Amino acid sequence: NAGVTQTPKFQVLKTGQSMTLQCAQDMNHNSMYWYRQDPGMGLRLIYYSASEGTTDKGEVPNGYNVSRLNKREFSLRLESAAPSQTSVYFCASSQPAGGVTDTQYFGPGTRLTVL
């Protein structure tokens, strides 16, 4: 099993450009997440999908959109990139059981620079 995969691994954009970060998991998990990680800020939740067909905003959703394409795939789109969106982006998935938060498995990350 590949676990959680993300593409691309690195990306450089110019201000105003758009792009989509792709994430896929092969663990049959219901829940998927997008985080960004910045120095001194820790991991912050951008968007979350509890199950196929549902998405919900996290702490820092402004400037982003998401699509839960199917159970496996959860994409993050930047419509008009800004330098403030320079960050490392992690996708994660989990399978909650018994009403208790379950382990989140993280992808390798996408390192995005916006010039």
Place this chain on the structure above:
Amino acid sequence: QKEVEQNSGPLSVPEGAIASLNCTYSDRGSQSFFWYRQYSGKSPELIMFIYSNGDKEDGRFTAQLNKASQYVSLLIRDSQPSDSATYLCAVNPPRWGGYQKVTFGTGTKLQVIP
């Protein structure tokens, strides 16, 4: 006040010593607590989770939870240079309305000196 607070470090310990990492949280209703390890340039990976007050041991790792004082700690016994990493504390606060979201601290960087 931050929801989850950790000392950023670095915490330096000699090889073979006990490393003690601490985390405090603000929401008294939090129910689930996690420790993740993140090597430089890599993604976080779960070390342990704890739900009940007291200690939980897994190999060289012990998680300790004190809900009354709102802190959770991670002890690493017989620290090895391979333990050098940033350790992230994560808490599931009830404000998310469910059990599927966590809030992460900014992490403590641990350096184990050979």
